Amino acid sequence: MFERFTKRARTVVVHAQEIARERRSPTIGSEHLLLGLFAVPDGLAATILSRLQVDRADVEADLSRGAPFDAEGLATLGIDLQEVRRQAEETFGPGALDRTQAAQGRWRGGHIPFERDAKKALELGLREAVRLGHGFIGTEHLLLGLLHDGRARDVLVARGVGLDGTRALVEELVRKRQAG
């Protein structure tokens, strides 16, 4: 599949892998692909996201909410995270809970595989390219692929970015680029 990727789309994937590694994520998820789109600012996806007023800082904030621990979610179970953290630090030292590898994401280095939602997004990106009659997979198709399902989609939809509208925008911009 990657042989049909444009240079920019490949760069997005490379960035996604680096972002996943920096965050010590065991897998490359759709959220890392989404952040990867912002890392290639001259790509069509980044243009579209900026036109739709979605910026990287907002997306990062959305994604990091609840990480590594979700105080609000735990509170709904009657668990006071602050108290748990305090107890852990009392026994094991300052920052004990947050320093655990479980809190920071587990495996470091080496090859990071794609998570199912990211793999699916790449496949759907290919399908979007075919559907639009484009013979290549660009960053814009990756963005469309991400808008079907998964965490990236949830974040984008919550920010008012939907599949249909974005698809129309991609068509318009690609037509313009070909004309210009």
Added chain:
Amino acid sequence: MTDATQVAAAASSRDPAVGLAAVASLRGLLESLEELQVGNARAQGWSWQQIAQALRVSRQAVHKKYRRFGI
């Protein structure tokens, strides 16, 4: 979250998005607490067998999970 009835209502939320997210949060916390305790046990010279017994899992399971952490 001091009101017990309020907590109970949230914990048994019928909204799957709330309930599932809460369970996921709990799992995250559990993983960290387990790691702290396993690390501490190893530092105190506990064998994997002893740790597994206390955690009520198989020795293989706990060893496989934490071996890579170097603890």
